[in-house]
Amino acid sequence: MEDTTAYEALPESPDAVAASTAEVRAAHDVLAELYAERLADALDRMPVDRAVLGLFCELTRSAGVGDEVGDIGCGTGRLTPFLAAHGLAPRGVDLSPGMIDVARREHPGVPFEVADVRALPFPDASLAGVVCWYSLMYLPPAQRPLAFAELARVVRPGGYLTAGFKAGDDQRRRGGRSAGLGVVFDVWWHSPEEVQQRLTDAEFEVVFRGWRPPQEEYEASEQGFVVARRVGGGAGRAVA
């Protein structure tokens, strides 16, 4: 059971942000092998998640803006086979060097590197899309505009973003304890309305929003999903 703590007034201090980031990174270094063991085939059990990711793949492919997509906060890279099987060329980035080590081992040939969603190692408008699958929920509220602006920067107009997230009340929680590995970190269950507003503010247009009930033992909330198209630049095309 996670503790619930109302999050502090904005903005967070730079020291608090740095400490939170370091805590998330260190925790996921510890969690990497557990993720590899327990989640490698999780997508096989999740038809809704596959449907949302499949929609993202289809829209991205048909947008005509390329096939290279970033799996942002890729963890062990478990989504990269699905993305590749659906016609995209994934590359992954993650805050945690431990996760990236496992991703490289499990998916040779796929490019993976250590990076923060707030400072992506990709040129402007260089990707056809980005996948943020349960990877934005560690960002304190004041850091989120930076992350969404960075995602918008790297996606070509007409390209797509998809996100999966724990849906909820947007209160700060302390997560990680249930893994039993002695790690703990801040996590937020995003309000779907907030996710949509932040995407809109960053010049994405939401084309799908949905949810499903929890199904895995580690899922304590509804799971939220969104697919959004990068607008601006005049190069995109309307969703049919």
Ligand SMILES: C[S@@+](CC[C@H](N)C(=O)[O-])C[C@H]1O[C@@H](n2cnc3c(N)ncnc32)[C@H](O)[C@@H]1O
């Ligand atoms: C719950 S895991 C999900 C991993 C993967 N997307 C998946 O679905 O299996 C969250 C991942 O996000 C990464 N992460 C957290 N904060 C991040 C940040 N600011 N930038 C990049 N990755 C981040 C963590 O290191 C972790 O690997």
